[in-house]
Amino acid sequence: xxxxxxxxxxxxxxxxxxxxxxxxxxxxxxxxxxxxxxxxxxxxxxxxxxxxxxxxxxxxxxxxxxxxxxxxxxxxxxxxxxxxxxxxxxxxxxxxxxxxxxxxxxxxxxxxxxxxxxxxxxxxxxxxxxxxxx
Numbered sequence: 202x203x204x205x206x207x208x209x210x211x212x213x214x215x216x217x218x219x220x221x222x223x224x225x226x227x228x229x230x231x232x233x234x235x236x237x238x239x240x241x242x243x244x245x246x247x248x249x250x251x252x253x254x255x256x257x258x259x260x261x262x263x264x265x266x267x268x269x270x271x272x273x274x275x276x277x278x279x280x281x282x283x284x285x286x287x288x289x290x291x292x293x294x295x296x297x298x299x300x301x302x303x304x305x306x307x308x309x310x311x312x313x314x315x316x317x318x319x320x321x322x323x324x325x326x327x328x329x330x331x332x333x334x335x
Contacts, residue, residue, distance in 0.1 A: 247274030
């Protein structure tokens with residue numbers, strides 16, 4: 202497994218679990234690694250991220266409608282009106298993955314933590330993640 206960039210271990214001032222936060226660099230490195238494995242060959246994480254948003258494209262089926270923005274594989278979900286501030290720890294954000302089969306909502310930080318929890322058994326982690334995202 203390639204070396205994944207490590208963010209600082211600074212403690213957030215919120216009660217939010219900072220393990221759920223990741224940087225775009227961490228997310229890109231994880232996506233590239235996951236997509237290079239056999240476990241994700243049939244259902245890779247989509248390319249792109251919303252930090253560098255893809256340009257809208259004309260709607261192929263209904264050209265008179267407004268252009269559509271393609272889905273990206275790494276995105277920051279809308280936090281919404283939860284009564285609290287959006288969680289972050291500097292550059293580390295509440296990022297998520299989206300796969301080619303349309304499944305989404307897979308927290309990048311928790312994917313990273315799963316690899317940290319089982320450092321000697323990456324095949325197990327890949328199998329669990331691939332099954333979750335299938």
